[in-house]
Amino acid sequence: xxxxxxxxxxxxxxxxxxxxxxxxxxxxxxxxxxxxxxxxxxxxxxxxxxxxxxxxxxxxxxxxxxxxxxxxxxxxxxxxxxxxxxxxxxxxxxxxxxxxxxxxxxxxxxxxxxxxxxxxxxxxxxxxxxxxxxxxxxxxxxxxxxxxxxxxxxxxxxxxxxxxxxxxxxxxxxxxxxxxxxxxxxxxxxxxxxxxxxxxxxxxxxxxxxxxxxxxxxxxxxxxxx
Ligand SMILES: N[C@@H](CCC(=O)N[C@@H](CS)C(=O)NCC(=O)O)C(=O)O
Numbered sequence: 001x002x003x004x005x006x007x008x009x010x011x012x013x014x015x016x017x018x019x020x021x022x023x024x025x026x027x028x029x030x031x032x033x034x035x036x037x038x039x040x041x042x043x044x045x046x047x048x049x050x051x052x053x054x055x056x057x058x059x060x061x062x063x064x065x066x067x068x069x070x071x072x073x074x075x076x077x078x079x080x081x082x083x084x085x086x087x088x089x090x091x092x093x094x095x096x097x098x099x100x101x102x103x104x105x106x107x108x109x110x111x112x113x114x115x116x117x118x119x120x121x122x123x124x125x126x127x128x129x130x131x132x133x134x135x136x137x138x139x140x141x142x143x144x145x146x147x148x149x150x151x152x153x154x155x156x157x158x159x160x161x162x163x164x165x166x167x168x169x170x171x172x173x174x175x176x177x178x179x180x181x182x183x184x185x186x187x188x189x190x191x192x193x194x195x196x197x198x199x200x201x202x203x204x205x206x207x208x209x210x211x212x213x214x215x216x217x218x219x220x221x222x223x224x225x226x
Contacts, residue, residue: 002023002028002029002030002031003030003031003032004062004063005023005028005031005032005060005061005062006031006032006033006034006051006059006060006061007019007020007023007031007032007033007034007058007059007060008034008036008043008047008048008051008057008058008059008060009033009034009035009036009057009058009059010035010036010037010038010043010057011035011210011211011212011213012210012212012213013038013057013058014070014110014174014175014178015056015057015058015070016057016058016070017173017174017177017208017210018058018070018071018073018074018170018171018173018174019058019060019070019073019074019077020207020208021170021173021174021204021205021208022073022074022077022078022088022167022170023077023208024203024204024207024208025085025086025088025165025170025204026077026078026081026084026085026086026088027081027084027085028077028081028084028085029207034047035211036048036057043055043056043057047059051066051068052066052068054068056068058070058073060073062076062080070171071103071107071171074088074167074170074171075167078167086165086204087164088165088166088167088170089166089167090164090166095161095162098161098162098168099161099166099167099168102150102160102161102168102172103167103168103171103172105146106168106171106172106175108143109143109147109172109175110172110175112136112139112140112143113140113143113175113178113179115136115139115140116136116137116140116222116223117178117182117220117222117223119132119133119136137226140223140226141226144179144184144189144192144226147191147192148189148190148191148192151191151192151194151195152191156194157198158195159195159198160172160195165202169199173199173202173205176192176195176196176199177196177199177200177205179192179196179223180193180196180219181213181219181220182219182220182221182222182223183219183220183221183222183223183224184223184224184226185223185224185225188226
C-alpha cells in the first residue's frame with residue numbers, strides 16, 4: 001500500500017517530521033522516502049517543484065493525490081487509513097474539539113518558536129532590531145507558559161489532548177522536540193520536559209528522529225535561560 005507513496009523531506013524540518021510521524025503511526029512504513037539537502041538547495045529541484053510549486057518540503061504524493069501542506073497530509077493519512085495503526089482523531093466531537101484546538105494552536109507555537117531560534121536566518125542583518133528580539137523572546141515565554149499549563153491541567157502521563165496520542169501530538173511533537181534541541185530547561189518547564197521524555201520513547205518518533213540530530217546529539221543552548 002505504502003509503495004505508491006512518496007515523501008520528499010529535509011532532516012530536522014518540523015513540517016516534514018509531522019508527516020513522517022503520521023506515516024509511522026498509521027503503519028505505512030515502506031513508502032518512497034527521499035531525504036533532500038537544504039544546503040544543496042535540493043528542495044528547489046524539479047522533482048520537488050513537480051509536486052510542490054513553492055519548492056518546499058514536505059512534498060508528498062499518494063498515487064495521484066498530492067498533499068503538500070503538512071497538516072493536510074496528516075489529516076489525509078488519518079482519513080484514508082482510519083482503521084489502520086493508531087487512531088489519531090477520536091470519535092466524539094467534544095474530544096475532537098480539543099485535538100483540533102491544540103493542533104491549530106500548535107501553528108502559533110511553532111511560529112513563536114521559529115521567530116526566536118531562526119531569527120538570524122529569517123531576518124536580514126540590516127532589518128534586525130534588539131527590540132524585536134526581546135519581544136519575540138517574551139512572546140515565546142508567554143506561549144511556553146500556556147502549554148506548560150495545558151499539560152499541568154491534564155495531569156501525569158498525558159499527551160497534548162488527553163491520555164491518547166493524537167494528531168495534536170503528531171503535529172506539535174516536533175515543535176516540542178525543537179525546544180529541547182535548542183536547550184529549553186526541563187527544570188523550568190517540568191511538564192513540557194515530562195511530555196518530551198514520553199514523546200522520545202514513542203516508536204514513531206524514534207523511527208523518524210532527524211538523522212542529523214542522531215549524528216550530532218548535542219544541539220544548542222539558545223533557550224537555556226528562558
Ligand atoms: N506550510 C508548509 C511549510 C513547509 C515549510 O516551511 N518547509 C520548509 C522546511 S521546514 C521549506 O521547505 N523551506 C524552504 C523554502 O521555503 O524555500 C507545511 O507545513 O507543510
